[in-house]
């Protein structure tokens with residue numbers, strides 16, 4: 279409960295490197311997550327150095343194209359693309375979380391295939407939350423970035439990932455350069471129905 283209470287997104291990091299052991303500890307935590315039929319549909323790519331720059335560049339190009347198509351002003355596009363690039367490339371290490379449907383069940387109908395797909399995504403999200411909590415526990419800062427979900431094929435291609443890996447999220451990681459910003463939550467009563475008949 280302590281890590282849950284303390285956790286918040288940390289978007290700025292010091293130069294202190296993150297050890298391979300620490301990354302492995304986070305991935306061990308990730309793989310303790312629950313998954314449908316215990317099929318463990320998560321896959322991870324650990325990125326540093328040039329791979330991280332390549333990913334940031336590719337996702338930045340896609341972001342630029344999307345925003346230009348939306349008619350966003352060029353200076354706002356440049357600001358957003360640059361912020362995303364900086365965030366990724368200034369993190370000592372990043373973990374790209376992917377989903378694979380390779381071991382999931384296949385049904386004769388779309389409804390159940392869609393449910394199976396959702397379940398796999400939910401399992402990856404559970405693994406991601408484990409990473410965030412374990413990072414908090416180790417004194418690391420982390421931020422969940424959704425960008426890979428918007429250009430999955432480009433991410434697979436630029437990193438040379440197996441073709442069944444579907445990029446879901448990027449976790450930037452490092453030792454915190456600030457304490458992050460505490461964000462409010464809706465009260466439990468606001469988001470809960472208690473039903474007993």
Ligand SMILES: Cc1cc2nc3c(=O)[nH]c(=O)nc-3n(C[C@H](O)[C@H](O)[C@H](O)COP(=O)(O)O)c2cc1C
Nearest residue numbers: 285286287288289421422423424425458459460461
């Ligand atoms: C699915 C998902 C996608 C997110 N994508 C981003 C993102 O692209 N960039 C970012 O800075 N934060 C992202 N976040 C972090 C949220 O902004 C953050 O969790 C929320 O504002 C609450 O802050 P807290 O987690 O620090 O309490 C994402 C979180 C989730 C769960």
